[in-house]
Amino acid sequence: MHVVPLPALADNYIWLLHDDDGQAIVVDPGDATPVEKALRERGLLLRAILLTHHHHDHIGGVESLLRHHAVPVYAPHDERIEIAAQRVADGDVVTIALPRARFSVIAVPGHTTTHIAYSGEGVLLCGDTLFSMGCGRLFEGTPAQMLASLDRLASLPGNTLVCCAHEYTAANGRFAHTIEPDNAALVARQHEVASLRAHDQPSLPVTMATEQATNPFLRTDSDGVIAWSHRHGIQGDRVARFAALRANKDVFRG
Template sequence: MHVVPLPALADNYIWLLHDDSGHAIVVDPGDATPVEKALTSRGVELRAILLTHHHRDHIGGVDALLSRHDVPVYAPHDERIDRATHRVGDGDVVTFDAPCARFDVIAVPGHTTTHIAYAGEGVLLCGDTLFSMGCGRLFEGTPAQMLASLDRLAALPGHTLVCCAHEYTMANGRFAQTVEPSNTALATRQQEVSELRARHQPTVPVTLSTERATNPFLRTDSEDVIAWSQRQGIDGDRVARFAALRANKDVFTG
């Protein structure tokens, strides 16, 4: 399976997955134009659309795609997504014959209450829940919900490729280094990210094992994050540490 990030809008990635036989799946198409260009340039046929949540920058291109392609649309149980043909939730399995693929559906509330992720074929299609060295803002969910969601994603195999929906990695890394300045894996990753962006290349996908070593939102139990939280006056449990991380990231301008 080929996994291709398609830059779209200001900083989104639409994910195109296709096989060598010309069959493709697209994930979170906020804009139809880059999808159509990629389908044409790669000589592949769209067979399905997967959606993780209702935000416009993730579903804005669905109508235009459906006007040209008669394909199923998989989406969470959320009436704000009105073009879904298949509603899926936690524990469901989505399978395709062409391309031959299988994805487990994981409920990941936090960024929105109905957010889902798709895991399979060696990839994690996580929308705005997990970013490289970061996580999504809490627009509808609670810190406890988001932390539980991230815990579930972090438990997937380390070789899993994290396919998130925004190019936020450089800024996320700068914040992460204020939390764990002595984390050598983080320093190495941030240097890699800097070099990639200098060449205008995507910083994702990235392995989940790398995220577990560098992403403070997956490291709430690490000594460095605990020490950082204590410096913020947070002596509570891991949910309190996570909430402090997210609150500080919300106002970070470095």
């Protein structure tokens, strides 16, 4: 399966997955234009659309795509997604005949209460829950919910390709560096991202192993994050550490 990030809107990625026979899936198409362009240029047939949550920058292009492609749409149970779709929930399996693909549905509340992710074919399609060296804002969920969601994602195999929905990596790296300045893997990832972005290349996808080594939101039990918490007078358990990280990221302007 080929995994292609399609830049869209301000800083979104729509994920295009396709096989060697020209059968394609798109994930979170907030804008139909880059999808149609990629399908045309690559000679692909759209076979399915996967949605992770209701925000407009993730679903805004679906109706336009459906006017030209009679394909199934898979989405979480959320009345704010008004598009006709097959609703899926935690533990469900989405099976797509063309291209041959199977994805397990994982409930990941936090960014929104109904957010889901899709895991399969060696990739994680995580919407706005997990970003490289970061995580989504808590618009609806609680710190405990988001931490539990991230724990589930972090338990996936290290070679899983993490397909995040925004190009936030460089900024996230600058924040992560304030938490664990002595993390050699983090510093190496920052250099890699700087080089990629300087050449107008996406920083994604990234392996889960890299995220486990560099992302402070997946490292709430690491010595570095615990030390940071102590320096800032943060008392309590790993949920308290996570909540403090997220609160500090919300106001970070590095």
